[in-house]
Amino acid sequence: MSAEPLPTTLLHDRMPDWWRPLGLDLDGERLARRREGVEWLREALSLENIVNAVAFAHGDVVSGVRIIGTVRAAARSADGAFAGDVGDAEPSAMVAAALCDQLAVNPDSELSTVVALLVLSADYGGHRPAIDGMALAEYAARQLEYRAASSRRAATLDASSATKLVQDALALIPQSGPVVIDTAVGTALSAHAEILGQLAARIDEVSARVGAENAVLRETLLQQTWLLESWCETADLPWSEVPAEARALIAALELAARTNGSAPAIGAESLLASMLSAAGGARSLEPSAAVVAAAPFLDGKLPTAPSAMLFPVATALARWREGQPLNGWEAPAPAPAPAPDATVGAQPAIDWDAPAAAATPVAAETPVAAEMASGWDTPAAETGRSGDTPAPEAAVGWDAPAAEQGPAGTETAVGWDTPAEAEAEAEEQAPTPAATADVVLGAQAYREALALRVLGHE
Numbered sequence: 001m002s003a004e005p006l007p008t009t010l011l012h013d014r015m016p017d018w019w020r021p022l023g024l025d026l027d028g029e030r031l032a033r034r035r036e037g038v039e040w041l042r043e044a045l046s047l048e049n050i051v052n053a054v055a056f057a058h059g060d061v062v063s064g065v066r067i068i069g070t071v072r073a074a075a076r077s078a079d080g081a082f083a084g085d086v087g088d089a090e091p092s093a094m095v096a097a098a099l100c101d102q103l104a105v106n107p108d109s110e111l112s113t114v115v116a117l118l119v120l121s122a123d124y125g126g127h128r129p130a131i132d133g134m135a136l137a138e139y140a141a142r143q144l145e146y147r148a149a150s151s152r153r154a155a156t157l158d159a160s161s162a163t164k165l166v167q168d169a170l171a172l173i174p175q176s177g178p179v180v181i182d183t184a185v186g187t188a189l190s191a192h193a194e195i196l197g198q199l200a201a202r203i204d205e206v207s208a209r210v211g212a213e214n215a216v217l218r219e220t221l222l223q224q225t226w227l228l229e230s231w232c233e234t235a236d237l238p239w240s241e242v243p244a245e246a247r248a249l250i251a252a253l254e255l256a257a258r259t260n261g262s263a264p265a266i267g268a269e270s271l272l273a274s275m276l277s278a279a280g281g282a283r284s285l286e287p288s289a290a291v292v293a294a295a296p297f298l299d300g301k302l303p304t305a306p307s308a309m310l311f312p313v314a315t316a317l318a319r320w321r322e323g324q325p326l327n328g329w330e331a332p333a334p335a336p337a338p339a340p341d342a343t344v345g346a347q348p349a350i351d352w353d354a355p356a357a358a359a360t361p362v363a364a365e366t367p368v369a370a371e372m373a374s375g376w377d378t379p380a381a382e383t384g385r386s387g388d389t390p391a392p393e394a395a396v397g398w399d400a401p402a403a404e405q406g407p408a409g410t411e412t413a414v415g416w417d418t419p420a421e422a423e424a425e426a427e428e429q430a431p432t433p434a435a436t437a438d439v440v441l442g443a444q445a446y447r448e449a450l451a452l453r454v455l456g457h458e
Helices: 010-022 028-044 050-057 061-078 089-105 110-124 136-150 162-170 182-228 244-257 268-279 287-297 312-321 419-428 437-455
Strands: none
Touching: 010 028, 010 089, 028 061, 028 089, 050 061, 050 089, 050 110, 061 089, 089 110, 089 136, 110 136, 110 437, 182 244, 182 268, 244 268, 244 287, 244 437, 268 437, 287 312, 287 437, 312 437
């Protein structure tokens, strides 16, 4: 696996290819203006509008209505004649491109991490980017892989010792023998103040780095100890006595509680798989059955769902808590994933990419209360995108994911391989076992918990 960030030139390199499927006749100058508009839009992204941005980039019309003003303002900063509307091809494409640019330009930011978490949530539900063939989910997986490693990488301290620092500083004080002479008193006091300031800064720096290293070690210790525990803290029962259908969601939220910040733990899916295997988890289960079984133990967990499309587990829990039925909601037969996206290095990033779900219609985001009465129980028949207007949401957008099938030679998050190069690379990689249904569902709940933490809804 690669822990390298995306190339910062991603937008410049890929935008001509991204805009080609839109069927728009953009010459070089107009394309440059659109690129500048996308950069302005990336600057306008924030934690306050990022849920709507990601949902709109995946076809959610209602989220588009909420954010279209921001899109227009950014586009008109570079092209005053821009008049895109929610149902047009370009606005949602610009948002998708801005999300890619955010992941590439600011890979270490909290905003990029929540973008990646939300993009993979959309991908889990089978929602595709507004631009056909855009490897947005792979870019998101790579950003999370990089962030998981970089946020836990201990910085190397300066080799110079504090003693040497003091000796060098004292050498600057003007002296005549052992006593500082009169005209040099002011200079001496100033030098002493500088010494103390340098020492304080040095102590602060060392303290912060040691604290960060201790936090990483503590996180690792908590996670490894958790794997060895036979007792489920959430249910206050031995794991063997926790209902099998409930274990995936409970384990995911316990792992989230043992993860620092928003960056996923390194090997998060492997940790979940190990815990569920030891507990004897239900390897194949329906998401609705998992919610019904786990909800009584999850009071106060995943307390809100800012978007049904991007927070399907939290939305289902909200339904259960309000007494809404979850029966009659079954996963359709797996379907091949549309849009040819290759995986990062032919394997999932940080071992927990969300496999693509059975394709469902693109959702129209509505408040949770309205969503709960909008057809959760009876999923609509599978449809594809038609023009620029997304179809209504089916089953709140989270049917059981199917394994992604992306042919070689298409856009990747690693580089821009030719078909031959991609095929050769795929042959070198050992096949990765498909994650079981309980691990896939647990990984989604884990993403939602981390995203809610950043958005301030933990």
